[in-house]
Amino acid sequence: MKSPARALEGCPASCERAQRGEKALECPARDYPPYAWVARSETKVALVQALMIALPPELYEQMLIGEKVCLGPMLLPDAPIIFGWQNTVSLSHLNGNYLPVSQRSFDEWFGAIGKDPSRVVFSIRKHGALQLLGYIQLTEIHPIFRSAFLGIVIADPANRGKGYGQEALNLCIGFSWTDLNLQRLSLTITGHNEPAMRAYKKVGFEVEGVLKRAVFTNGAYVDATVMGLLRSD
Numbered sequence: 234m235k236s237p238a239r240a241l242e243g244c245p246a247s248c249e250r251a252q253r254g255e256k257a258l259e260c261p262a263r264d265y266p267p268y269a270w271v272a273r274s275e276t277k278v279a280l281v282q283a284l285m286i287a288l289p290p291e292l293y294e295q296m297l298i299g300e301k302v303c304l305g306p307m308l309l310p311d312a313p314i315i316f317g318w319q320n321t322v323s324l325s326h327l328n329g330n331y332l333p334v335s336q337r338s339f340d341e342w343f344g345a346i347g348k349d350p351s352r353v354v355f356s357i358r359k360h361g362a363l364q365l366l367g368y369i370q371l372t373e374i375h376p377i378f379r380s381a382f383l384g385i386v387i388a389d390p391a392n393r394g395k396g397y398g399q400e401a402l403n404l405c406i407g408f409s410w411t412d413l414n415l416q417r418l419s420l421t422i423t424g425h426n427e428p429a430m431r432a433y434k435k436v437g438f439e440v441e442g443v444l445k446r447a448v449f450t451n452g453a454y455v456d457a458t459v460m461g462l463l464r465s466d
C-alpha cells in the first residue's frame with residue numbers, strides 16, 4: 234500500500250488521484266516545476282526523474298516551450314544520438330559536409346556546448362516527451378555586430394513536414410532577439426533544399442544572394458543560397 238503522505242507530495246490537497254495514493258509524478262493536478270512538459274509525458278517516471286535530477290535548476294529557465302516542441306539543453310544521453318546524425322550521409326549532404334565526424338572532434342564539440350559564448354545549441358524535443366527530434370544552433374554569435382548563424386536539423390524524415398521545424402525556428406528566433414539581443418540571423422542553404430527554403434521563408438528569412446557553384450557535395454557542384462533575417466524593431 235502506498236503512503237498517502239508521500240503520494241501527496243507536490244500535489245494540491247484537492248487532488249483526488251493523490252488521495253488515492255498515486256505517485257506525485259503521475260498526478261495531472263500536481264504543481265509542476267518548469268519541466269512540466271516532461272513530467273506530464275507518458276514516458277516512464279524513472280526516466281523523468283533521472284532527467285529532472287540531471288538538470289540544474291538554472292537550466293529550467295532556459296527551456297523554450299512551444300505547442301509542438303520544446304527547446305532545451307542537451308543532455309548526456311543525447312550525445313550518441315547526435316553523433317549518429319552527424320555521421321548520417323544524407324544529412325551531411327544537406328549541409329555540404331563531406332567528411333565523417335570523428336568521435337574525438339564530436340566530443341570536443343559536444344563538450345564545449347554551454348561553455349563557448351559564441352554559440353548556443355538547443356535540443357528540440359517533442360512537447361510532452363523526452364524524444365529528441367533534432368537540434369537547432371546559433372553559431373558565430375558576434376558581440377559587436379549582434380549577429381549569428383542559424384542551423385537546424387529535424388533528423389528523422391518521418392518527423393519532418395509536421396510543423397516541428399517551423400515552431401523550433403520561431404522559438405529560436407525569439408530567443409535570439411529577446412535573450413541574446415541579436416539583430417541579424419544568417420544561414421546558408423546548400424543546393425536545392427526546398428523544405429528548408431520553405432521553412433525559412435515561412436518564419437521570415439529572405440534570400441539575400443546566391444553563391445554559384447559554391448559547394449561540391451554528393452558528386453556535383455551546387456549553389457549556396459544565403460538567407461538573412463533582421464529584427465524588426
Ligand SMILES: CC(C)(COP(=O)(O)OP(=O)(O)OC[C@H]1O[C@@H](n2cnc3c(N)ncnc32)[C@H](O)[C@@H]1OP(=O)(O)O)[C@@H](O)C(=O)NCCC(=O)NCCS
Pocket residue numbers: 327328367385386387388392393394395396397398399400421422423426427428429430431432435
Ligand atoms: C528544414 C527542416 C528543419 C524543416 O523542418 P520541418 O519540421 O520539416 O518543417 P515544417 O513542418 O515546420 O514546415 C515548414 C514549412 O515548410 C514546408 N515544408 C516542409 N517540408 C516540406 C517539403 N518536403 N517540401 C516542401 N515544403 C515543405 C511546410 O509545408 C511548411 O510550410 P507551410 O506551412 O506553408 O505548409 C527539416 O525538414 C530538416 O531538418 N531537414 C533536414 C535538415 C536540413 O535540411 N536542415 C536545413 C539545412 S540549411
